[in-house]
Amino acid sequence: MTTSQLIKDQKPGAARREGHPGIALAVIAACQLMVVLDATIVNIALPHIQDALKFSTTDLTWVVSAYTLTFGGLLLLGGRAGDILGRRRVFTAGILLFTFASLLGGLAQEPWQLLAARVLQGVGGAIASPTSLALITTTFPEGPERNRAFGVFAAVSAGGGAIGLLAGGMLTEWLDWRWVLFVNVPIGVLIAVLTPLYISESERHTGRFDIAGALTSTAGMASLVYGFIRAADEGWRDGLTIGSFVAAVVLLLSFAFIETRAKEPITPLRMFADRNRSGTYVIMLSLAAAMFGMFFYIVLFVQNVLDYTPIEAGLAFLPVTVVIALGAGLSQRFLPVLGPKPFMLVGSALAVIGLFWQTLISSDSTYAGGVLGPMLVFGFGMGLNFVTLTITAVSGVAQHEAGAASGLLNATQQVGGSLGLSILTTVFGSASKHEAEKQLPQFMADGTAEQKAEFAKTHQLPAPWGHEVLAQGISTGFVAAAAMAVLALATAWLVIRVRKSDLEALAGTAGPGLG
Numbered sequence: 001m002t003t004s005q006l007i008k009d010q011k012p013g014a015a016r017r018e019g020h021p022g023i024a025l026a027v028i029a030a031c032q033l034m035v036v037l038d039a040t041i042v043n044i045a046l047p048h049i050q051d052a053l054k055f056s057t058t059d060l061t062w063v064v065s066a067y068t069l070t071f072g073g074l075l076l077l078g079g080r081a082g083d084i085l086g087r088r089r090v091f092t093a094g095i096l097l098f099t100f101a102s103l104l105g106g107l108a109q110e111p112w113q114l115l116a117a118r119v120l121q122g123v124g125g126a127i128a129s130p131t132s133l134a135l136i137t138t139t140f141p142e143g144p145e146r147n148r149a150f151g152v153f154a155a156v157s158a159g160g161g162a163i164g165l166l167a168g169g170m171l172t173e174w175l176d177w178r179w180v181l182f183v184n185v186p187i188g189v190l191i192a193v194l195t196p197l198y199i200s201e202s203e204r205h206t207g208r209f210d211i212a213g214a215l216t217s218t219a220g221m222a223s224l225v226y227g228f229i230r231a232a233d234e235g236w237r238d239g240l241t242i243g244s245f246v247a248a249v250v251l252l253l254s255f256a257f258i259e260t261r262a263k264e265p266i267t268p269l270r271m272f273a274d275r276n277r278s279g280t281y282v283i284m285l286s287l288a289a290a291m292f293g294m295f296f297y298i299v300l301f302v303q304n305v306l307d308y309t310p311i312e313a314g315l316a317f318l319p320v321t322v323v324i325a326l327g328a329g330l331s332q333r334f335l336p337v338l339g340p341k342p343f344m345l346v347g348s349a350l351a352v353i354g355l356f357w358q359t360l361i362s363s364d365s366t367y368a369g370g371v372l373g374p375m376l377v378f379g380f381g382m383g384l385n386f387v388t389l390t391i392t393a394v395s396g397v398a399q400h401e402a403g404a405a406s407g408l409l410n411a412t413q414q415v416g417g418s419l420g421l422s423i424l425t426t427v428f429g430s431a432s433k434h435e436a437e438k439q440l441p442q443f444m445a446d447g448t449a450e451q452k453a454e455f456a457k458t459h460q461l462p463a464p465w466g467h468e469v470l471a472q473g474i475s476t477g478f479v480a481a482a483a484m485a486v487l488a489l490a491t492a493w494l495v496i497r498v499r500k501s502d503l504e505a506l507a508g509t510a511g512p513g514l515g
Contacts, residue, residue: 075130077210100124147336213259298375317375
Protein backbone atom coordinates (compact mmCIF):
# COMPACT_ATOMS: atom_id res chain seq x y z
CA MET A 1 0.00 0.00 0.00
CA THR A 2 1.47 3.36 -1.05
CA THR A 3 1.60 6.52 1.01
CA SER A 4 -1.05 8.17 -1.17
CA GLN A 5 -3.37 5.20 -0.69
CA LEU A 6 -2.88 5.34 3.06
CA ILE A 7 -3.81 9.02 3.11
CA LYS A 8 -6.85 8.40 0.95
CA ASP A 9 -8.12 5.56 3.15
CA GLN A 10 -7.55 7.28 6.47
CA LYS A 11 -10.30 8.86 8.51
CA PRO A 12 -10.29 12.50 9.71
CA GLY A 13 -7.28 13.14 11.87
CA ALA A 14 -5.12 10.55 10.11
CA ALA A 15 -3.11 13.24 8.33
CA ARG A 16 -2.16 14.62 11.70
CA ARG A 17 -0.86 11.18 12.68
CA GLU A 18 1.08 10.80 9.46
CA GLY A 19 2.73 14.15 10.10
CA HIS A 20 4.35 12.82 13.28
CA PRO A 21 6.12 9.60 12.26
CA GLY A 22 8.75 10.15 14.94
CA ILE A 23 6.17 10.09 17.71
CA ALA A 24 4.47 7.05 16.19
CA LEU A 25 7.80 5.21 16.11
CA ALA A 26 8.56 6.27 19.68
CA VAL A 27 5.23 4.83 20.86
CA ILE A 28 5.81 1.54 19.04
CA ALA A 29 9.41 1.27 20.25
CA ALA A 30 8.40 2.08 23.85
CA CYS A 31 5.90 -0.76 23.79
CA GLN A 32 8.49 -3.21 22.46
CA LEU A 33 11.09 -2.09 25.00
CA MET A 34 8.66 -2.53 27.89
CA VAL A 35 7.59 -5.98 26.73
CA VAL A 36 11.09 -7.27 25.90
CA LEU A 37 12.91 -5.99 28.97
CA ASP A 38 10.27 -7.56 31.21
CA ALA A 39 11.81 -10.94 30.37
CA THR A 40 15.00 -9.90 32.22
CA ILE A 41 14.14 -7.01 34.53
CA VAL A 42 13.12 -9.42 37.30
CA ASN A 43 16.33 -11.49 37.10
CA ILE A 44 18.38 -9.36 39.45
CA ALA A 45 15.43 -9.02 41.84
CA LEU A 46 14.91 -12.79 42.13
CA PRO A 47 16.71 -13.23 45.50
CA HIS A 48 14.56 -10.45 46.99
CA ILE A 49 11.39 -11.96 45.50
CA GLN A 50 12.32 -15.34 46.97
CA ASP A 51 12.79 -13.90 50.45
CA ALA A 52 9.63 -11.80 50.34
CA LEU A 53 7.21 -14.41 48.97
CA LYS A 54 8.94 -17.56 50.28
CA PHE A 55 9.52 -19.20 46.93
CA SER A 56 11.42 -22.46 46.82
CA THR A 57 14.50 -22.40 44.58
CA THR A 58 12.84 -24.63 41.99
CA ASP A 59 9.60 -22.64 41.90
CA LEU A 60 11.55 -19.39 41.58
CA THR A 61 12.60 -20.27 38.04
CA TRP A 62 8.97 -19.99 36.98
CA VAL A 63 8.94 -16.28 37.80
CA VAL A 64 10.93 -15.92 34.57
CA SER A 65 9.56 -18.89 32.63
CA ALA A 66 5.88 -18.15 33.28
CA TYR A 67 6.31 -14.91 31.35
CA THR A 68 8.60 -16.02 28.52
CA LEU A 69 6.70 -19.22 27.75
CA THR A 70 3.28 -17.54 27.67
CA PHE A 71 4.68 -14.62 25.73
CA GLY A 72 6.44 -16.76 23.16
CA GLY A 73 3.69 -19.34 22.90
CA LEU A 74 0.88 -16.88 22.19
CA LEU A 75 2.75 -14.43 19.97
CA LEU A 76 1.44 -16.08 16.81
CA LEU A 77 -2.13 -15.75 18.02
CA GLY A 78 -1.48 -12.14 18.94
CA GLY A 79 -0.20 -11.36 15.46
CA ARG A 80 -3.25 -12.99 13.93
CA ALA A 81 -5.57 -10.99 16.19
CA GLY A 82 -4.08 -7.76 14.88
CA ASP A 83 -4.69 -8.82 11.29
CA ILE A 84 -8.36 -9.71 11.96
CA LEU A 85 -9.47 -7.13 14.54
CA GLY A 86 -7.32 -4.13 13.59
CA ARG A 87 -3.74 -3.64 14.73
CA ARG A 88 -4.14 -0.38 16.62
CA ARG A 89 -7.12 -1.74 18.53
CA VAL A 90 -5.33 -4.96 19.46
CA PHE A 91 -2.10 -3.10 20.24
CA THR A 92 -3.91 -0.88 22.75
CA ALA A 93 -5.73 -3.85 24.33
CA GLY A 94 -2.45 -5.71 24.78
CA ILE A 95 -0.77 -2.71 26.39
CA LEU A 96 -3.65 -2.24 28.84
CA LEU A 97 -3.67 -5.93 29.81
CA PHE A 98 0.11 -5.91 30.29
CA THR A 99 -0.13 -2.78 32.43
CA PHE A 100 -2.91 -4.21 34.60
CA ALA A 101 -0.99 -7.48 35.08
CA SER A 102 2.13 -5.52 36.11
CA LEU A 103 0.12 -3.76 38.78
CA LEU A 104 -1.22 -7.09 40.09
CA GLY A 105 2.27 -8.57 40.16
CA GLY A 106 3.66 -5.67 42.13
CA LEU A 107 0.86 -6.11 44.69
CA ALA A 108 1.30 -9.91 44.99
CA GLN A 109 1.45 -11.32 48.52
CA GLU A 110 1.62 -15.04 47.65
CA PRO A 111 3.76 -16.96 45.13
CA TRP A 112 0.75 -18.07 43.06
CA GLN A 113 -0.41 -14.47 42.76
CA LEU A 114 2.89 -13.37 41.25
CA LEU A 115 3.02 -16.34 38.89
CA ALA A 116 -0.55 -15.69 37.73
CA ALA A 117 0.34 -12.04 37.10
CA ARG A 118 3.42 -13.09 35.12
CA VAL A 119 1.29 -15.37 32.94
CA LEU A 120 -1.16 -12.50 32.38
CA GLN A 121 1.76 -10.22 31.50
CA GLY A 122 2.84 -12.78 28.94
CA VAL A 123 -0.62 -12.76 27.38
CA GLY A 124 -0.63 -8.96 27.17
CA GLY A 125 2.86 -8.90 25.72
CA ALA A 126 1.96 -11.54 23.16
CA ILE A 127 -0.93 -9.40 21.98
CA ALA A 128 0.99 -6.11 21.82
CA SER A 129 4.46 -7.11 20.58
CA PRO A 130 3.76 -8.68 17.16
CA THR A 131 1.16 -6.03 16.45
CA SER A 132 3.71 -3.29 17.16
CA LEU A 133 6.12 -4.68 14.56
CA ALA A 134 3.28 -5.08 12.03
CA LEU A 135 2.27 -1.45 12.64
CA ILE A 136 5.64 -0.37 11.24
CA THR A 137 4.77 -1.97 7.91
CA THR A 138 1.54 0.06 7.69
CA THR A 139 2.90 3.31 9.18
CA PHE A 140 6.12 3.65 7.15
CA PRO A 141 6.45 3.19 3.35
CA GLU A 142 8.74 0.38 2.16
CA GLY A 143 12.29 1.48 1.51
CA PRO A 144 14.84 3.51 3.51
CA GLU A 145 12.23 5.06 5.84
CA ARG A 146 10.83 1.71 6.87
CA ASN A 147 14.34 0.24 7.15
CA ARG A 148 15.28 3.00 9.58
CA ALA A 149 12.15 2.27 11.62
CA PHE A 150 13.00 -1.43 11.62
CA GLY A 151 16.51 -0.51 12.76
CA VAL A 152 15.16 1.34 15.79
CA PHE A 153 12.73 -1.48 16.57
CA ALA A 154 15.39 -4.17 16.25
CA ALA A 155 17.89 -2.23 18.38
CA VAL A 156 15.28 -1.89 21.11
CA SER A 157 14.47 -5.61 20.86
CA ALA A 158 18.13 -6.59 21.02
CA GLY A 159 19.09 -4.21 23.83
CA GLY A 160 15.94 -4.70 25.88
CA GLY A 161 17.37 -7.64 27.79
CA ALA A 162 20.47 -5.74 28.91
CA ILE A 163 18.45 -2.62 29.72
CA GLY A 164 16.12 -4.76 31.82
CA LEU A 165 19.05 -6.01 33.90
CA LEU A 166 20.24 -2.45 34.51
CA ALA A 167 16.77 -1.17 35.36
CA GLY A 168 16.11 -4.15 37.61
CA GLY A 169 19.29 -3.48 39.55
CA MET A 170 18.51 0.19 40.10
CA LEU A 171 14.88 -0.36 41.08
CA THR A 172 15.70 -3.24 43.43
CA GLU A 173 18.52 -1.41 45.21
CA TRP A 174 17.02 2.09 45.34
CA LEU A 175 13.35 1.25 45.86
CA ASP A 176 12.00 -2.28 46.21
CA TRP A 177 11.70 -5.41 44.07
CA ARG A 178 8.01 -4.64 43.47
CA TRP A 179 9.01 -1.64 41.38
CA VAL A 180 10.40 -3.88 38.64
CA LEU A 181 6.69 -4.48 37.96
CA PHE A 182 5.18 -1.17 39.07
CA VAL A 183 7.42 0.76 36.64
CA ASN A 184 5.37 -0.59 33.72
CA VAL A 185 2.16 1.05 34.93
CA PRO A 186 2.82 4.75 34.09
CA ILE A 187 4.63 3.80 30.87
CA GLY A 188 1.79 1.57 29.75
CA VAL A 189 -0.85 4.20 30.49
CA LEU A 190 1.10 6.82 28.50
CA ILE A 191 1.45 4.48 25.50
CA ALA A 192 -2.29 3.69 25.60
CA VAL A 193 -3.13 7.42 25.60
CA LEU A 194 -0.76 8.34 22.73
CA THR A 195 -1.58 5.41 20.46
CA PRO A 196 -4.95 6.64 19.08
CA LEU A 197 -3.48 10.13 18.62
CA TYR A 198 -0.48 9.23 16.48
CA ILE A 199 -1.05 5.76 15.03
CA SER A 200 -3.68 5.05 12.37
CA GLU A 201 -5.86 1.96 12.44
CA SER A 202 -5.02 -0.74 9.91
CA GLU A 203 -7.45 -2.40 7.56
CA ARG A 204 -9.33 -5.28 9.16
CA HIS A 205 -9.36 -8.66 7.45
CA THR A 206 -11.85 -11.48 7.81
CA GLY A 207 -10.58 -14.70 9.33
CA ARG A 208 -10.67 -17.19 12.16
CA PHE A 209 -8.61 -17.67 15.29
CA ASP A 210 -6.60 -20.89 15.48
CA ILE A 211 -7.11 -21.43 19.21
CA ALA A 212 -6.24 -25.14 19.06
CA GLY A 213 -2.94 -24.38 17.35
CA ALA A 214 -2.04 -21.70 19.90
CA LEU A 215 -2.84 -23.91 22.91
CA THR A 216 -1.05 -27.03 21.67
CA SER A 217 2.09 -25.10 20.68
CA THR A 218 2.24 -23.24 24.01
CA ALA A 219 1.56 -26.34 26.11
CA GLY A 220 4.04 -28.36 24.06
CA MET A 221 6.87 -25.89 24.55
CA ALA A 222 6.05 -25.53 28.25
CA SER A 223 6.26 -29.31 28.66
CA LEU A 224 9.57 -29.41 26.78
CA VAL A 225 11.10 -26.64 28.89
CA TYR A 226 9.81 -28.21 32.11
CA GLY A 227 11.34 -31.53 31.09
CA PHE A 228 14.81 -30.01 30.75
CA ILE A 229 14.52 -28.11 34.03
CA ARG A 230 13.24 -31.22 35.82
CA ALA A 231 16.12 -33.27 34.39
CA ALA A 232 18.61 -30.81 35.89
CA ASP A 233 17.27 -31.57 39.40
CA GLU A 234 15.99 -35.13 39.24
CA GLY A 235 17.88 -36.72 36.34
CA TRP A 236 16.86 -38.13 32.98
CA ARG A 237 15.33 -41.32 34.40
CA ASP A 238 12.84 -39.49 36.59
CA GLY A 239 9.27 -40.43 35.72
CA LEU A 240 8.02 -36.85 35.57
CA THR A 241 10.97 -35.86 33.38
CA ILE A 242 10.18 -38.61 30.91
CA GLY A 243 6.46 -37.83 31.05
CA SER A 244 7.13 -34.16 30.28
CA PHE A 245 9.11 -35.00 27.17
CA VAL A 246 6.47 -37.49 26.01
CA ALA A 247 3.75 -34.88 26.52
CA ALA A 248 5.83 -32.32 24.61
CA VAL A 249 6.24 -34.64 21.63
CA VAL A 250 2.52 -35.47 21.55
CA LEU A 251 1.46 -31.83 21.85
CA LEU A 252 3.91 -30.51 19.26
CA LEU A 253 2.99 -33.24 16.80
CA SER A 254 -0.65 -32.37 17.40
CA PHE A 255 0.19 -28.74 16.69
CA ALA A 256 1.83 -29.68 13.39
CA PHE A 257 -1.19 -31.82 12.45
CA ILE A 258 -3.62 -29.03 13.32
CA GLU A 259 -1.70 -26.52 11.22
CA THR A 260 -1.82 -28.75 8.14
CA ARG A 261 -5.60 -29.15 8.47
CA ALA A 262 -6.68 -25.71 9.68
CA LYS A 263 -8.33 -23.43 7.12
CA GLU A 264 -6.57 -20.43 8.65
CA PRO A 265 -3.61 -21.79 10.63
CA ILE A 266 -1.87 -19.68 13.23
CA THR A 267 1.41 -20.57 11.48
CA PRO A 268 0.87 -20.47 7.70
CA LEU A 269 3.29 -23.03 6.32
CA ARG A 270 3.85 -20.86 3.24
CA MET A 271 5.87 -18.55 5.53
CA PHE A 272 8.60 -21.20 5.36
CA ALA A 273 8.52 -21.51 1.57
CA ASP A 274 11.05 -18.70 1.20
CA ARG A 275 14.58 -20.00 1.82
CA ASN A 276 15.88 -16.79 3.40
CA ARG A 277 12.90 -16.40 5.71
CA SER A 278 13.14 -19.99 6.97
CA GLY A 279 16.85 -19.58 7.60
CA THR A 280 16.15 -16.36 9.47
CA TYR A 281 13.82 -18.13 11.89
CA VAL A 282 16.42 -20.83 12.62
CA ILE A 283 19.14 -18.24 13.22
CA MET A 284 16.90 -16.22 15.54
CA LEU A 285 15.92 -19.33 17.51
CA SER A 286 19.55 -20.41 17.95
CA LEU A 287 20.99 -17.02 18.89
CA ALA A 288 18.13 -16.21 21.30
CA ALA A 289 18.70 -19.57 23.00
CA ALA A 290 22.33 -18.64 23.59
CA MET A 291 21.60 -15.03 24.58
CA PHE A 292 19.04 -15.79 27.30
CA GLY A 293 21.41 -18.29 28.88
CA MET A 294 24.30 -15.84 28.76
CA PHE A 295 22.37 -13.10 30.55
CA PHE A 296 20.99 -15.47 33.20
CA TYR A 297 24.26 -17.11 34.17
CA ILE A 298 26.47 -14.04 33.98
CA VAL A 299 24.03 -12.37 36.39
CA LEU A 300 24.58 -15.29 38.78
CA PHE A 301 28.34 -15.06 38.37
CA VAL A 302 28.74 -11.34 38.99
CA GLN A 303 26.43 -11.40 42.03
CA ASN A 304 27.44 -14.69 43.66
CA VAL A 305 31.13 -14.91 42.74
CA LEU A 306 32.17 -11.30 42.22
CA ASP A 307 29.82 -10.12 45.02
CA TYR A 308 28.29 -7.28 42.98
CA THR A 309 25.29 -5.43 44.38
CA PRO A 310 22.09 -5.44 42.27
CA ILE A 311 22.88 -2.05 40.72
CA GLU A 312 26.52 -3.02 40.08
CA ALA A 313 25.31 -6.17 38.37
CA GLY A 314 22.97 -4.11 36.20
CA LEU A 315 25.69 -1.63 35.30
CA ALA A 316 27.95 -4.51 34.31
CA PHE A 317 25.67 -5.14 31.35
CA LEU A 318 25.47 -1.53 30.15
CA PRO A 319 28.39 -1.89 27.69
CA VAL A 320 26.49 -4.72 26.00
CA THR A 321 23.63 -2.34 25.20
CA VAL A 322 26.06 0.13 23.63
CA VAL A 323 27.73 -2.39 21.32
CA ILE A 324 24.36 -3.90 20.33
CA ALA A 325 23.21 -0.42 19.28
CA LEU A 326 26.45 0.11 17.33
CA GLY A 327 26.03 -3.18 15.53
CA ALA A 328 22.38 -2.47 14.77
CA GLY A 329 23.23 0.96 13.34
CA LEU A 330 26.00 -0.44 11.17
CA SER A 331 23.86 -3.20 9.69
CA GLN A 332 20.91 -0.87 9.10
CA ARG A 333 23.14 1.50 7.14
CA PHE A 334 24.87 -1.02 4.88
CA LEU A 335 22.22 -3.73 4.55
CA PRO A 336 20.82 -2.28 1.28
CA VAL A 337 24.31 -2.41 -0.21
CA LEU A 338 25.57 -5.78 0.98
CA GLY A 339 22.38 -7.74 1.61
CA PRO A 340 21.63 -9.87 4.67
CA LYS A 341 24.11 -12.74 4.38
CA PRO A 342 27.37 -10.91 5.29
CA PHE A 343 25.82 -9.50 8.47
CA MET A 344 24.35 -12.86 9.47
CA LEU A 345 27.70 -14.58 8.90
CA VAL A 346 29.83 -12.02 10.74
CA GLY A 347 27.27 -11.56 13.53
CA SER A 348 26.89 -15.28 14.14
CA ALA A 349 30.66 -15.82 14.01
CA LEU A 350 31.20 -13.13 16.64
CA ALA A 351 28.53 -14.76 18.82
CA VAL A 352 30.39 -18.09 18.55
CA ILE A 353 33.71 -16.45 19.48
CA GLY A 354 32.21 -14.60 22.46
CA LEU A 355 30.52 -17.70 23.85
CA PHE A 356 33.56 -19.94 23.45
CA TRP A 357 35.59 -17.23 25.19
CA GLN A 358 33.15 -17.38 28.08
CA THR A 359 33.77 -21.11 28.52
CA LEU A 360 37.12 -20.03 30.04
CA ILE A 361 35.39 -18.36 32.99
CA SER A 362 36.53 -19.55 36.42
CA SER A 363 36.20 -18.60 40.07
CA ASP A 364 39.37 -16.51 39.68
CA SER A 365 38.04 -14.52 36.71
CA THR A 366 37.53 -10.79 37.08
CA TYR A 367 34.87 -8.70 35.39
CA ALA A 368 37.37 -6.97 33.10
CA GLY A 369 39.32 -10.11 32.31
CA GLY A 370 36.65 -12.81 32.10
CA VAL A 371 33.26 -11.19 31.58
CA LEU A 372 33.43 -7.85 29.74
CA GLY A 373 35.46 -8.90 26.69
CA PRO A 374 33.31 -11.91 25.72
CA MET A 375 30.11 -9.96 26.31
CA LEU A 376 31.23 -7.13 24.01
CA VAL A 377 32.13 -9.51 21.20
CA PHE A 378 28.85 -11.40 21.60
CA GLY A 379 26.79 -8.22 21.88
CA PHE A 380 28.22 -6.65 18.73
CA GLY A 381 27.46 -9.82 16.83
CA MET A 382 23.88 -9.80 18.10
CA GLY A 383 23.51 -6.16 17.05
CA LEU A 384 24.58 -7.01 13.50
CA ASN A 385 22.09 -9.84 13.41
CA PHE A 386 18.95 -8.39 14.95
CA VAL A 387 18.27 -5.67 12.37
CA THR A 388 19.15 -8.04 9.54
CA LEU A 389 16.93 -10.83 10.85
CA THR A 390 14.02 -8.49 11.51
CA ILE A 391 13.99 -6.95 8.03
CA THR A 392 14.55 -10.28 6.28
CA ALA A 393 11.72 -12.01 8.14
CA VAL A 394 8.96 -9.46 7.52
CA SER A 395 9.85 -7.74 4.24
CA GLY A 396 7.83 -8.79 1.24
CA VAL A 397 5.01 -10.35 3.27
CA ALA A 398 1.47 -9.51 2.19
CA GLN A 399 -0.17 -6.82 4.33
CA HIS A 400 -2.83 -9.17 5.70
CA GLU A 401 -0.13 -11.62 6.91
CA ALA A 402 2.31 -9.10 8.39
CA GLY A 403 1.07 -9.89 11.88
CA ALA A 404 1.63 -13.61 11.44
CA ALA A 405 5.13 -13.10 10.01
CA SER A 406 6.21 -10.72 12.77
CA GLY A 407 4.59 -12.91 15.41
CA LEU A 408 6.54 -15.92 14.19
CA LEU A 409 9.82 -13.98 14.35
CA ASN A 410 9.13 -12.84 17.90
CA ALA A 411 7.96 -16.31 18.89
CA THR A 412 11.20 -17.90 17.74
CA GLN A 413 13.11 -15.39 19.86
CA GLN A 414 11.10 -15.92 23.05
CA VAL A 415 10.57 -19.66 22.73
CA GLY A 416 14.18 -20.09 21.69
CA GLY A 417 15.27 -18.16 24.77
CA SER A 418 13.14 -20.28 27.09
CA LEU A 419 14.25 -23.52 25.49
CA GLY A 420 17.90 -22.49 25.44
CA LEU A 421 17.86 -21.48 29.08
CA SER A 422 16.32 -24.83 30.05
CA ILE A 423 18.96 -26.74 28.07
CA LEU A 424 21.77 -24.70 29.63
CA THR A 425 20.21 -25.33 33.05
CA THR A 426 20.42 -29.08 32.42
CA VAL A 427 24.08 -28.84 31.41
CA PHE A 428 24.81 -26.49 34.31
CA GLY A 429 23.12 -28.82 36.80
CA SER A 430 25.07 -31.87 35.67
CA ALA A 431 28.43 -30.08 35.65
CA SER A 432 27.90 -28.32 38.98
CA LYS A 433 26.85 -31.57 40.70
CA HIS A 434 29.99 -33.27 39.43
CA GLU A 435 32.15 -30.38 40.62
CA ALA A 436 30.41 -30.36 44.02
CA GLU A 437 31.35 -34.01 44.49
CA LYS A 438 34.98 -33.08 43.82
CA GLN A 439 34.91 -30.09 46.20
CA LEU A 440 33.09 -31.81 49.06
CA PRO A 441 36.08 -33.74 50.52
CA GLN A 442 38.19 -30.57 50.63
CA PHE A 443 35.34 -28.69 52.27
CA MET A 444 34.88 -31.38 54.90
CA ALA A 445 38.60 -31.22 55.63
CA ASP A 446 39.01 -27.43 55.76
CA GLY A 447 35.55 -26.00 56.49
CA THR A 448 34.69 -24.53 59.88
CA ALA A 449 32.12 -26.06 62.18
CA GLU A 450 29.75 -23.18 61.47
CA GLN A 451 30.09 -23.66 57.71
CA LYS A 452 29.43 -27.38 58.02
CA ALA A 453 26.32 -26.74 60.11
CA GLU A 454 25.00 -24.32 57.49
CA PHE A 455 25.80 -26.81 54.73
CA ALA A 456 23.76 -29.47 56.54
CA LYS A 457 20.73 -27.15 56.37
CA THR A 458 21.07 -25.74 52.85
CA HIS A 459 23.16 -28.38 51.03
CA GLN A 460 24.95 -25.46 49.38
CA LEU A 461 28.75 -25.26 49.61
CA PRO A 462 29.99 -21.89 50.89
CA ALA A 463 32.76 -19.84 49.30
CA PRO A 464 35.38 -20.57 48.06
CA TRP A 465 34.18 -24.14 47.32
CA GLY A 466 30.77 -22.95 46.18
CA HIS A 467 32.38 -20.46 43.82
CA GLU A 468 34.29 -23.29 42.16
CA VAL A 469 31.06 -25.25 41.72
CA LEU A 470 29.17 -22.30 40.24
CA ALA A 471 31.99 -21.27 37.89
CA GLN A 472 32.46 -24.81 36.59
CA GLY A 473 28.73 -25.19 35.94
CA ILE A 474 28.59 -21.85 34.10
CA SER A 475 31.67 -22.50 31.96
CA THR A 476 30.32 -25.90 30.91
CA GLY A 477 26.92 -24.40 30.18
CA PHE A 478 28.52 -21.92 27.80
CA VAL A 479 29.80 -24.84 25.72
CA ALA A 480 26.17 -25.67 24.97
CA ALA A 481 25.44 -21.99 24.26
CA ALA A 482 28.36 -21.83 21.84
CA ALA A 483 27.02 -24.92 20.05
CA MET A 484 23.70 -23.11 19.55
CA ALA A 485 25.55 -20.17 17.99
CA VAL A 486 27.44 -22.58 15.71
CA LEU A 487 24.06 -23.78 14.42
CA ALA A 488 23.16 -20.16 13.62
CA LEU A 489 26.47 -19.66 11.79
CA ALA A 490 26.02 -22.87 9.76
CA THR A 491 22.49 -21.81 8.79
CA ALA A 492 23.69 -18.38 7.66
CA TRP A 493 26.42 -19.98 5.56
CA LEU A 494 24.43 -22.81 3.97
CA VAL A 495 20.87 -21.48 3.74
CA ILE A 496 20.88 -17.70 3.27
CA ARG A 497 21.31 -16.41 -0.28
CA VAL A 498 21.89 -12.87 -1.56
CA ARG A 499 19.75 -12.02 -4.58
CA LYS A 500 19.75 -8.90 -6.69
CA SER A 501 16.02 -8.43 -6.14
CA ASP A 502 16.61 -8.43 -2.38
CA LEU A 503 19.14 -5.61 -2.62
CA GLU A 504 16.81 -3.59 -4.84
CA ALA A 505 13.95 -4.05 -2.39
CA LEU A 506 16.09 -3.05 0.58
CA ALA A 507 17.14 0.10 -1.26
CA GLY A 508 13.48 0.95 -1.86
CA THR A 509 13.72 0.58 -5.66
CA ALA A 510 11.53 -2.51 -5.98
CA GLY A 511 8.05 -3.32 -4.82
CA PRO A 512 8.50 -6.63 -3.02
CA GLY A 513 10.92 -7.09 -0.22
CA LEU A 514 13.12 -9.99 0.76
CA GLY A 515 11.68 -13.26 -0.38
